[in-house]
Amino acid sequence: MTQSTSSEATGIPAARPIDPGVRIGHVHLKVADLGRALDFYCGVLGFELMQRYGTQAAFVSAGGYHHHIGLNTWESKGGSPPPPGTTGLYHVAILYPTRAALADALHRLIEAGVPLQGASDHGVSEALYLSDPDGNGIELYVDRPEAQWPRTPDGELQMVTRHLDLHGLLAAREA
Secondary structure, eight states: OOOOOHHHHHSSOOOOOOOTTOOOOOEEEEOSOHHHHHIIIIIISOOEEEEEETTTEEEEESTTOSOSEEEEOTTTTTOOOOOTTSOSOOOEEEEESSHHHHHHHHHHHHHHTOOOSEEEEOSSEEEEEEEOTTOOEEEEEEEOOGGGSOBOTTSOBOOOOEEOOHHHHHHHHHO
């Protein structure tokens, strides 16, 4: 995979790069039913409910942070997911700190009967793909150490998409 600079890709002069310490802090998702969404994000995935505003909004996190995910029904109560072929969020990627933690997430999904839509080894990471009850795409993943990322002979990043061994991943839960 060859990475283009902004000027090569768009013809727009390359801007000064963003500060490398910038991170995506949280995401807000429109949901049709707040209780159903909380059952999934807290009950299945294990996020902690930090604050709830009646039936309209809730904020969930891992580790006591104010919120990683906001869930709201402000514009979507009783609504349906956007149809295929429209713009919008492709998926939210949730980074797990260890392979064992990702294995635990897979175990939770299996126990709850939540189907996977895919599972891939990208060389740089291992990822599980699914949808939440509102059809929002979710990626649960763990990064490999940067020293293990696949590279071309020129040193450029060379991500791949290969089959992820789910049995091997589950074994990491018990290791």
